[in-house]
Structures are given as C-alpha cells and as structure tokens.
Amino acid sequence: xxxxxxxxxxxxxxxxxxxxxxxxxxxxxxxVLKNLISMGYAGKIFPINPRENSILDLRCYxxxxxxxxxxxxxxxxxxxxxxxxxxxxxxxxxxxxxxILGAICMSAGFAELPAGEARQRELVDILRSASIRLIGPxxxxxxxxxxxxxxNFDISTYAKGGLSILSQSGAFGNSFLLWAREMRLxxxxxxxxxxxxxxxxxxxxxxFLKDDASTRVIGVYLEGLSDPEKFFDAAREVTPVKPIVMxxxxxxxxxxxxARYHTGSIAGAxxxxxxxxxxxxxxxxxxxxxxxxxxxxxxxQPVPDGGRVCIVTHMGGPGTICVDEISTxxxxxxxxxxxxxxxxxxxxxxxxxxIGHPDGYVDLTGAxxxxxxxxxxxIILREKNADLFLQLIGPSVYLDQKQMAEEIAxxxxxxxxxxxxxxxxxxxNYAREIRQRLEDAGILxxxxxxxxxxxxxxxxxYGKFRRKAVTRTKADKNATRKDAQTKKATPKSGLxxxx
Amino acid sequence: xxxxxxxxxxxxxxxxxxxxxxxxxxxxxxxVLKNLISMGYAGKIFPINPRENSILDLRCYxxxxxxxxxxxxxxxxxxxxxxxxxxxxxxxxxxxxxxILGAICMSAGFAELPAGEARQRELVDILRSASIRLIGPxxxxxxxxxxxxxxNFDISTYAKGGLSILSQSGAFGNSFLLWAREMRLxxxxxxxxxxxxxxxxxxxxxxFLKDDASTRVIGVYLEGLSDPEKFFDAAREVTPVKPIVMxxxxxxxxxxxxARYHTGSIAGAxxxxxxxxxxxxxxxxxxxxxxxxxxxxxxxQPVPDGGRVCIVTHMGGPGTICVDEISTxxxxxxxxxxxxxxxxxxxxxxxxxxIGHPDGYVDLTGAxxxxxxxxxxxIILREKNADLFLQLIGPSVYLDQKQMAEEIAxxxxxxxxxxxxxxxxxxxNYAREIRQRLEDAGILxxxxxxxxxxxxxxxxxYGKFRRKAVTRTKADKNATRKDAQTKKATPKSGLxxxx
Numbered sequence: 002x003x004x005x006x007x008x009x010x011x012x013x014x015x016x017x018x019x020x021x022x023x024x025x026x027x028x029x030x031x032x033v034l035k036n037l038i039s040m041g042y043a044g045k046i047f048p049i050n051p052r053e054n055s056i057l058d059l060r061c062y063x064x065x066x067x068x069x070x071x072x073x074x075x076x077x078x079x080x081x082x083x084x085x086x087x088x089x090x091x092x093x094x095x096x097x098x099x100x101i102l103g104a105i106c107m108s109a110g111f112a113e114l115p116a117g118e119a120r121q122r123e124l125v126d127i128l129r130s131a132s133i134r135l136i137g138p139x140x141x142x143x144x145x146x147x148x149x150x151x152x153n154f155d156i157s158t159y160a161k162g163g164l165s166i167l168s169q170s171g172a173f174g175n176s177f178l179l180w181a182r183e184m185r186l187x188x189x190x191x192x193x194x195x196x197x198x199x200x201x202x203x204x205x206x207x208x209f210l211k212d213d214a215s216t217r218v219i220g221v222y223l224e225g226l227s228d229p230e231k232f233f234d235a236a237r238e239v240t241p242v243k244p245i246v247m248x249x250x251x252x253x254x255x256x257x258x259x260a261r262y263h264t265g266s267i268a269g270a271x272x273x274x275x276x277x278x279x280x281x282x283x284x285x286x287x288x289x290x291x292x293x294x295x296x297x298x299x300x301x302q303p304v305p306d307g308g309r310v311c312i313v314t315h316m317g318g319p320g321t322i323c324v325d326e327i328s329t330x331x332x333x334x335x336x337x338x339x340x341x342x343x344x345x346x347x348x349x350x351x352x353x354x355x356i357g358h359p360d361g362y363v364d365l366t367g368a369x370x371x372x373x374x375x376x377x378x379x380i381i382l383r384e385k386n387a388d389l390f391l392q393l394i395g396p397s398v399y400l401d402q403k404q405m406a407e408e409i410a411x412x413x414x415x416x417x418x419x420x421x422x423x424x425x426x427x428x429x430n431y432a433r434e435i436r437q438r439l440e441d442a443g444i445l446x447x448x449x450x451x452x453x454x455x456x457x458x459x460x461x462x463y464g465k466f467r468r469k470a471v472t473r474t475k476a477d478k479n480a481t482r483k484d485a486q487t488k489k490a491t492p493k494s495g496l497x498x499x500x
Numbered sequence: 501x502x503x504x505x506x507x508x509x510x511x512x513x514x515x516x517x518x519x520x521x522x523x524x525x526x527x528x529x530x531x532v533l534k535n536l537i538s539m540g541y542a543g544k545i546f547p548i549n550p551r552e553n554s555i556l557d558l559r560c561y562x563x564x565x566x567x568x569x570x571x572x573x574x575x576x577x578x579x580x581x582x583x584x585x586x587x588x589x590x591x592x593x594x595x596x597x598x599x600i601l602g603a604i605c606m607s608a609g610f611a612e613l614p615a616g617e618a619r620q621r622e623l624v625d626i627l628r629s630a631s632i633r634l635i636g637p638x639x640x641x642x643x644x645x646x647x648x649x650x651x652n653f654d655i656s657t658y659a660k661g662g663l664s665i666l667s668q669s670g671a672f673g674n675s676f677l678l679w680a681r682e683m684r685l686x687x688x689x690x691x692x693x694x695x696x697x698x699x700x701x702x703x704x705x706x707x708f709l710k711d712d713a714s715t716r717v718i719g720v721y722l723e724g725l726s727d728p729e730k731f732f733d734a735a736r737e738v739t740p741v742k743p744i745v746m747x748x749x750x751x752x753x754x755x756x757x758x759a760r761y762h763t764g765s766i767a768g769a770x771x772x773x774x775x776x777x778x779x780x781x782x783x784x785x786x787x788x789x790x791x792x793x794x795x796x797x798x799x800x801q802p803v804p805d806g807g808r809v810c811i812v813t814h815m816g817g818p819g820t821i822c823v824d825e826i827s828t829x830x831x832x833x834x835x836x837x838x839x840x841x842x843x844x845x846x847x848x849x850x851x852x853x854x855i856g857h858p859d860g861y862v863d864l865t866g867a868x869x870x871x872x873x874x875x876x877x878x879i880i881l882r883e884k885n886a887d888l889f890l891q892l893i894g895p896s897v898y899l900d901q902k903q904m905a906e907e908i909a910x911x912x913x914x915x916x917x918x919x920x921x922x923x924x925x926x927x928x929n930y931a932r933e934i935r936q937r938l939e940d941a942g943i944l945x946x947x948x949x950x951x952x953x954x955x956x957x958x959x960x961x962y963g964k965f966r967r968k969a970v971t972r973t974k975a976d977k978n979a980t981r982k983d984a985q986t987k988k989a990t991p992k993s994g995l996x997x998x999x
Binding site for chain 2 (some may be wrong): 012017027032070109110114154155168169170172173174175180183222224248250251253254255256258259260261262264288289290291309315316317318319320321324325327329335340353355358359362364366367395397398399427448449450451452481
C-alpha cells in the first residue's frame with residue numbers, strides 16, 4: 002500500500018468504500034459508483050449495502066467492518082440519521098485495522114439546518130477521536146482526473162487539465178464544469194465540493210493544491226469561513242505561486258441568511274473580505290461569468306508580464322466596447338505600436354483599415370479576410386511593446402469558419418514566445434466551429450467584448466501581484482542572508498534579537 | 501401604389517432597387533438579394549447591374565434610370581467612389597418620376613475615415629436636394645420581419661416578435677441576433693443598422709418605433725450623437741410608452757477614438773450621457789450580456805407593477821449569489837411571503853427545504869423533484885406580495901429535463917394573471933432542452949444567477965419609471981383641464997398667461 006497523507010488520500014486513495022451503494026439506477030448510491038468506475042479510478046472499490054451481494058460487478062459487503070482489505074476513504078451516501086452509526090463503524094474499523102484516513106460525507110441534514118447542528122458536531126467528534134478526516138457533510142465530494150477518483154453523481158468523465166476548484170456549493174461547481182465540458186473549454190485537475198466544511202478546511206486544501214504539480218490555477222466559491230485568519234495565511238502562501246480566483250457569496254445581509262441555510266456558513270462583513278482578498282493577492286470576480294472565464298484564462302494561457310494590450314478586430318462596435326472597458330481597468334493600458342510593426346501592418350492591410358486609432362488598436366473593418374487575419378496576427382503577435390493580445394471576431398457568410406479558425410490557430414502556434422492571446426467570439430453557437438478550434442489550440446475564447454477586457458485585466462493584475470511578490474521574496478532572502486551574516490558576526494546580539 | 505412616409509418606406513417599401521446586385525455568390529450584392537427573397541419580401545425587387553441580364557431569376561437593369569416601374573427605396577452595395585454617381589442618378593430619376601423616397605447606403609468609406617468626410621457631405625447634399633432620405637452610409641441597413649424587407653447580408657430569416665433594434669454597429673446588432681436565433685431566444689420586429697447616421701437620425705427612428713404597433717421594446721447600441729437634444733426629446737416621448745434599453749460605447753477617451761474611426765461619431769462626455777439617460781427613463785446596461793438579456797426580458801414578459809421578488813431554487817449557491825445581487829439593486833426587494841402561501845409551501849415541501857430564509861426565498865435543496873417544482877410554483881406564483889418571480893434551475897442526472905421543463909411551463913401557463921417570471925438555467929448547453937421549452941412558453945431564461953437579478957432590477961426600474969410618468973401625465977392632463985376651465989372663466993388672464 003502506497004503511503005499517503007490524509008489530504009492526499011481524499012484525491013488519490015488506494016481504496017474506497019462506498020457506504021450506501023445501490024443497484025437501483027435511480028439512486029445516488031448507484032450513480033456515484035458508476036461515475037467512479039467511468040472516471041477510470043484504478044484503486045479498489047468496496048460497495049457497502051447489507052441488502053446486496055454485488056453491484057455493477059463489484060462484490061458488496063454488509064458493513065464496513067466486513068471488508069477484508071484496507072479501506073482508505075469512506076464515501077457516505079446514506080440518510081443523515083444513519084451517518085453517526087456509520088461513523089462509529091469507521092472508528093471501530095480504524096481501531097481494529099488502522100486503515101481509514103478520511104470520510105467524504107455527501108449526505109445533507111447537518112449544520113445547514115438548525116435541527117442538524119448537534120448531529121454535525123457529533124459526526125465530527127466521532128471521526129476526530131478516531132483521527133479520521135472529514136470532507137463535507139452536505140457536499141458532492143471529490144473529483145481527481147489524475148487518479149480517476151470521483152464521488153460526484155453528475156459528472157462521469159472530465160478532460161484533464163490545470164484547473165482545481167474548491168466550492169462550498171456543489172450545484173455551482175457542477176454548473177460550471179458541465180457548461181465548460183460541452184465545448185472542452187477547460188481542463189480539470191481536482192474538484193472538491195466541500196459543503197459545510199465541518200473538518201477539512203479551505204486553508205488546508207489551498208496548501209495542498211499549492212504543492213500539487215498538476216494544478217495551475219485554483220478557483221474558489223466561498224460563502225463563509227469559520228476561521229478566516231487561517232484561510233488568508235494559506236492564501237498568502239499560494240498566490241505568489243499560482244493564482245486563486247474567487248467568487249464570494251453571502252455579500253449582503255439577506256445573502257448571508259441564504260448562505261447560513263445553505264451550508265451553515267457565517268458570511269462575515271463583505272468589505273473586510275474584500276480588503277483581505279486584495280491584500281492576499283486573490284482575484285475576486287465581480288460576476289459569475291467573469292469568475293468562470295478568469296479561471297479558464299489561467300488554465301489555458303500564461304501569466305502576462307505586464308498590462309500593455311493590443312487589440313485586433315474587424316467589428317468596430319465590439320472593438321469600441323472593449324477599448325471602453327480597458328479604460329476602466331487600472332492594470333491595463335493600450336500598447337504603443339512600435340514603428341516597424343505599424344509599417345508592417347500598413348503594408349498588408351487595405352487603406353480602409355484603422356491601424357492605431359487609438360494606439361494599439363487595429364480594426365480591419367469590412368475589408369477583413371481569413372488570410373488578412375493570419376497576416377496581421379503574424380505581425381502583431383511579435384509586438385515587443387505588448388504583454389497581452391485581444392482579438393474580437395465573429396463569423397459571417399463571407400468567412401469560411403474553418404479556414405478562419407485555422408489561420409488564427411496557426412498564427413498563434415507559430416509564435417516562438419507565447420504571450421496571452423484572448424478572443425471574444427461573438428455570434429454564439431453560430432461561431433461554434435471557430436470557438437472550438439481556438440480552444441483546442443489552447444487559446445481562450447469568451448462571448449462578449451467587455452468580458453474580454455475584464456479577463457485580461459484580471460490576468461494583468463495577477464501578473465503584477467506575482468512580480469511584486471517575487472521581488473519581495475528576493476529582498477526578504479537578501480535581508481535574511483544579511484541578517485544571518487550579521488548574526489554570525491555578533492552572535493550575542495543575534496541571541497538577544499531572538500528573545 | 502400604397503402611400504407611405506419616407507421613414508415607413510425604409511421598413512415596408514413597395515419596391516426596392518438593389519444597386520450593385522451580383523450573380524457571384526461570394527459578393528455582398530448577391531447575398532443581399534438572396535436574403536431579401538428568403539426573408540419573404542413581397543414588394544418588387546429591381547437588381548441594378550450593367551453587366552447582368554438577370555440575377556436569381558429577377559430581371560436586372562443597367563441603371564436606376566432604366567427601371568420601368570416606381571422605385572421607392574434604393575439599396576446601395578457599390579464601392580464608395582461610385583456612390584456619388586448613383587446618388588446623382590437617384591436625384592435624376594426622382595426628378596423624372598417622383599418616386600424614390602429613400603436610400604440605404606451600405607458602402608463604407610465615408611466619415612469614418614478622414615479622407616471620406618467630404619464624400620459623405622456630398623452624398624447627403626445630392627440626396628437632400630432631391631428630398632431623398634438616407635440611412636447609413638457604412639451600415640447593414642434594414643430588416644423588417646413584418647414586411648420581409650431585408651438588406652442584411654448575414655441574416656436571411658428571423659422569427660417575428662416585439663423587439664426592435666437601432667444599432668450604430670452592424671457587427672454588434674448581428675452578433676446579438678444570430679446568437680439569439682440559434683435557440684429562438686427573441687422575436688424581432690425591426691432592425692436598423694444605421695452606421696454613420698448621415699441623415700436619418702436615431703431620434704426619428706425612435707419616434708417611428710414608438711407608434712409601431714409590433715414594437716414592444718427598443719434596443720439601442722449607440723456610439724455618439726450629432727444632436728443629443730433631439731435624441732433625448734424623442735426618447736422622453738417614447739419611454740412612457742415602451743422601454744428603451746441602451747448600450748452606449750465610446751465611454752472612454754480611447755473608446756471615443758475607436759468610435760470616431762468606426763462610424764465617425766463624436767462620443768461626448770459619458771457622465772453627461774449617463775445623467776440624460778436616467779432623466780429620459782432609458783435603461784442603460786452595464787454589460788453586453790445585461791443589454792442582450794434585458795431586451796429579451798421586455799420582449800418576452802410583462803412590465804412588473806413593483807420590485808418585490810420571490811426566488812425559487814434547489815441550488816443554494818446560485819440562490820445565494822442571486823440574493824446578494826438583489827441586495828445591491830435599489831429597485832428590488834425580497835417579497836414578504838404571506839402566511840397562507842408560506843403554510844401552503846410547507847405542506848408540499850420536505851422538512852429539509854428552506855422556506856423563507858431570508859423571506860421571499862425558497863430553496864428546495866437536494867429534495868427537489870420535477871413534481872415538487874410544479875407544486876411549489878402553483879402556490880408561489882399566486883403570491884400577492886410579489887411583483888416578479890425568479891427561479892434558478894439546472895438539470896441533473898436525477899431530473900427528467902423534458903418533464904421538468906413541462907411542469908414549469910404548465911405551472912406558468914396555468915396562471916390567470918401573468919407576472920414576470922425569469923429563470924436562470926445553468927449547466928449551459930447541457931440544459932438546452934429545459935431552456936428551449938421555457939423560452940418557447942414565453943418565459944425568459946438567462947445563464948447566470950447574478951444576471952437574473954440584474955435583469956429583474958432593470959424591469960422593475962422601468963416599471964417604476966413608467967408608473968411615475970403615467971401619474972405625471974394624468975396630473976398634467978388634470979392641470980390642463982383645470983387650466984382650460986380657468987381660461988373659460990377668465991379669458992383675459994388666460995391670454996396673459998399665454999404670453
């Protein structure tokens with residue numbers, strides 16, 4: 002048996018017992034088992050149900066205590082009033098075999114209801130006294146596309162990638178992932194739907210994801226925290242390494258009541274959270290759409306080295322909207338086209354095109370063609386004065402969608418150094434073919450010109466934060482080294498300082 | 501020949517000449533003709549092209565002067581440098597036959613370019629001196645689903661409905677319409693892509709749409725106005741009758757430059773516009789998504805009588821986000837559930853459900869079923885203390901999408917009095933079936949919980965504005981009546997007052 006930490010075991014367990022497994026396809030206990038198999042989990046699975054002998058070709062055991070091999074994680078899909086008995090069995094089993102590391106309690110009926118608070122306390126007490134960690138209750142549990150471990154009843158497969166999500170709302174996390182799956186808009190590393198967070202905290206999970214090699218960006222849906230200090234301590238360790246994108250609900254007094262009855266969370270004063278997010282380098286999204294697209298941007302694209310933006314489009318209206326939005330974002334500015342790039346653009350564009358009004362902005366107007374996009378991109382993507390490239394496109398009867406997408410994707414792929422390249426592809430599903438080809442080439446696509454600017458702004462803001470953090474860390478290290486040298490020279494004062 | 505005003509003729513002409521018609525399917529002059537036919541235009545069509553005898557089975561004429569029947573509208577799809585000659589032919593023809601009422605100039609290369617300003621002035625001069633009105637140049641022209649008149653090269657058919665759009669950006673107007681067409685998310689009355697607005701103004705079109713029986717709501721994409729006063733005079737006449745939803749670009753200095761090179765517009769100080777929009781009762785959208793969904797909301801749903809909101813969901817996270825957003829919107833408040841509604845909800849919901857925390861909010865939690873939604877809606881849609889109903893749904897493996905949509909649509913259709921009922925349907929295309937059924941039943945669906953609140957807020961804000969406007973009008977009428985009576989009694993003082 003591989004040696005794993007409790008937190009690691011929640012994502013890559015060697016074995017799992019599904020307590021409440023069912024052979025009835027209409028029941029959660031069936032779907033969870035089915036999705037665990039279809040996600041490709043290679044560990045051992047032990048369905049637990051006293052009324053079945055085998056489910057989905059897996060041998061079924063009457064109780065946790067009957068499983069003859071080590072059990073690392075228990076996934077609970079039983080009625081709330083049965084969970085305490087199961088917890089007692091887990092504790093008993095751990096005493097006998099010293100195997101169980103964690104429980105994922107998907108059942109609802111705990112601190113989100115006034116009547117369930119005592120039950121949640123008792124559940125935590127039983128498991129803590131047995132040194133068993135708990136995710137949930139009132140959640141959809143874990144997905145890890147690397148190990149194929151999966152307790153989510155609505156998601157049966159997912160493309161691997163660099164996004165990891167921590168969500169207090171399973172419905173919200175699932176909404177995003179199922180939406181993005183349709184067009185392969187994001188790749189997933191890990192997803193923890195953690196509901197009431199009775200034991201394992203966001204802070205612990207953040208630290209775990211910081212060191213997780215396959216996680217490039219962390220998305221967090223948060224309603225409230227019982228221990229904000231620990232959360233922000235952890236976040237401050239994570240953000241210099243990878244971005245955290247945040248959607249914080251329970252902002253208002255009434256929203257806080259809804260959150261209280263949803264996951265038992267105490268939402269806290271929003272302005273305090275807001276300030277703390279900024280200090281910790283956490284990117285707080287203003288809207289749900291911005292949250293989704295910002296997470297995807299970091300999953301797809303590199304962090305920019307600055308906030309200077311070039312824009313290419315043939316659609317003057319959407320282009321103007323995008324320029325407007327950029328003007329409202331402190332971390333962005335339009336790039337100054339260098340003379341050689343400007344001249345090169347002029348040499349390939351028709352006279353009708355608007356090159357550089359305002360500076361950094363190129364509108365190909367009605368004169369655009371698939372080939373012209375390719376020529377323009379091959380020039381402008383080499384602009385040294387720009388850190389991000391934004392493009393606004395939409396197909397028309399005059400464009401061959403496939404060729405247009407191919408020209409854009411190839412121009413991007415041909416660049417030796419990849420800077421962020423973000424696209425707004427309008428015309429909705431009508432533009433599906435273009436959008437799909439660009440996303441498959443690792444280019445971000447969003448739906449609206451203003452969203453495009455907001456996402457670029459979030460990327461630039463994070464880039465700026467990280468550069469500062471790195472500089473600070475270097476300065477700190479230098480200071481420490483100097484300090485150490487000073488200590489060496491005057492050991493006594495060093496001792497005194499240490500008091 | 502039916503007698504029509506010039507403005508009316510732009511939408512319902514008895515005949516149109518397409519100058520620059522082409523038999524080459526790759527050319528604009530071909531697609532425009534094809535789309536005019538496919539939209540179902542029943543008037544006479546005269547293609548003009550000296551090198552063709554017939555295009556798409558229509559007899560082609562060498563020049564405008566050769567058409568042997570009356571020509572009401574000329575659609576120009578020729579190179580910019582040929583437009584002045586065509587304009588001269590139009591003037592000449594009008595002198596001979598007194599028939600042409602208007603020109604739609606789709607060609608670009610006018611005031612949006614410094615070199616084209618003189619050309620635009622000359623075009624306007626020639627047409628004005630012949631009393632021919634002009635839409636454009638640099639535009640996609642007109643669609644009227646009622647008459648089937650259509651000069652748009654990208655839109656060949658559209659469902660009839662109550663939305664009319666005025667847009668300075670053809671790409672933007674088309675983006676919205678093509679996106680919405682895919683899932684029949686809106687019905688269209690009229691669409692004017694008016695580009696540089698060299699002659700016919702937004703103000704004139706607004707007044708025209710005010711009296712247009714098939715227009716329920718007017719959407720405007722605006723970059724700048726040459727005569728803002730006339731625009732706001734017209735808007736003030738329209739908004740007490742039907743809502744105007746606005747997306748104003750060129751907000752920033754740099755956006756103004758982009759707009760200047762896009763449609764030759766002078767954008768003007770944004771704060772001034774913002775205040776003027778508010779005063780005139782125009783709803784200004786903050787984002788592109790909000791603009792699109794707000795137009796659709798008014799097209800689909802009645803104007804609310806107040807801002808009291810009930811929310812139904814089974815998704816605690818999205819529900820909380822929606823409640824948060826409502827708290828930020830001055831025109832909305834959560835409704836107070838009346839005791840009989842609250843009791844009735846309790847009698848059909850499982851104990852796990854959250855009924856009224858906060859007040860007006862119902863979270864069915866994991867215990868939801870298709871039937872439960874139907875039961876709950878049949879109760880809550882009768883709540884007298886609420887003016888709008890919001891619902892947040894998303895399908896899962898446990899819900900039969902078809903049945904779920906059917907239950908919701910039927911519960912709505914069964915209400916004798918229809919108040920606004922707006923839905924957020926998450927899970928993207930995964931939820932397509934639900935979304936389509938609800939939209940087909942006239943129920944608005946949007947994608948995100950925060951958008952849902954914003955749209956409801958815009959509806960409530962307009963309702964409030966209109967109630968005030970009606971009260972004011974009544975008061976004015978009473979005052980006028982009183983005034984008239986006073987005049988009657990004391991004619992002299994009345995005369996003095998009139999000085």
